[in-house]
Amino acid sequence: MTGIIPDGRLADLTREELVRYSRHLLLPEVGVEGQKRLKASRVLIVGTGGLGAPLALYLAAAGVGTLGLVDCDLVEASNLQRQVIFGTRDLDRPKTAAAADRLKALNPGITVNTYNMRLTSRNALAVIGDYDVVADGTDNYPSRYLVGDACVFLKKPDVYASIFQFEGQATVFDAERGPCYRCLYPSPPPPGLVPSCGEGGVMGVLPGILGTIQAAEVIKLIVGGGRPLIGRLHIVDAWLMRTVDVKLDKNPDCPVCGKSPTITELVDYEQFCGLGDDRGEEVPSVTAGELKSRLDAGDRVQVIDIREPHERSLFRFGGAVPVPFGQLVRRMDEFDPSADLVFICKIGQRSLYAIRALREAGYGGPMFNLKDGVNAWAREVDPDLDAY
């Protein structure tokens, strides 16, 4: 197959380009023809974070003629552990602007378009419509479904990777030739069920591994040939260094790409992912200040610290009973149903889910959530402790 760039868009390579890309030109599978396709290609990278950083660097170096970068965040200190496109001097700059500077320094011969905004149902079709391939490096489920659906509607390949702690997944969703994102994951996890990288952490090189796999897939789609990751999910566990490939099939009943689709335009993805619903109001909460007063007054309060042991050593909460999130139901007999239980975690999200899980498992005693977690306690009650 000849790739996705029509011949009519190809232009000759300059003498400088023949030198710069000589290691590609030496590959019979790429050659001058393939390099011309790269030069003519337009790739949109959604999310200029851990995955977007290696993606953008390698695609710029490879001579992809036009790169689009979408991100609305500023560079933060905690990004630098893995987002290698940024340096310390970029702190507080918009990610798209800082990344564009780095890419232009790497390869002045390419065009970089920046979109310092969130991709939404309103703008996604217009932005994606200008590109040949989309590489999705976003960090949340609404964006994943938005990019996935938009790519189905516009018949564009969605080069996908996602990461968590030590594990990553990569595939190419191309509904013309295989399954889409919704074929694999018909519905998202409810909010708060899975801890975020902000809560769960991520090994810094992991997005480097997965983002580089995405870059390889993008280049293969453009040049044509090879075996693209369509219909296969490539799973990497970098801690065990175990990789597994499994088969992905198109779901004939898929609401977006199946035989009789029921979703034919972009929807409200925040709502689809259950964000902004009011389930959270069912759980009573206490603020850090209120908890402090109740403890000082000697009320019958039992504080349950559901954080993992390594988190507790970062920030010790005196007097709390440690029961990690993953052991609550198994150990609920240890709780005193006549006391007010107050559940604490880092930012007050996992504790919310902990209370719901215990309720569903049949625990009957009173339960409260420490609003905004131990980080709020550090800010408001005990400034000697550091938020983490």
Place this chain on the structure above:
Amino acid sequence: MPANLLVPTALRGFTDRKAEISLEGATVGALLESLVSLYPDIRPHLFDERGALRGFINVFVGEENVRGTGGLDTPVADGASVMVVPAIAGGAFGR
């Protein structure tokens, strides 16, 4: 001979950080029930209120997704490798 269940990183918090667990079960459903009886906190992450596999969880026996091979009734051969693959998004969840 039991089957080998591969636990994804995102669910190891419910299995005392174990990445592989040897379990008995002639079908995928039976195998996951023996997992849940050992680690009850994992149940709501795998099954919805009606006991169906959740939409963000895929289970593979070898290379094959059980959605296409009979779901929870898919047979599990002795020594088979069964892998749970959840949706992960990377980055900030729920923003």
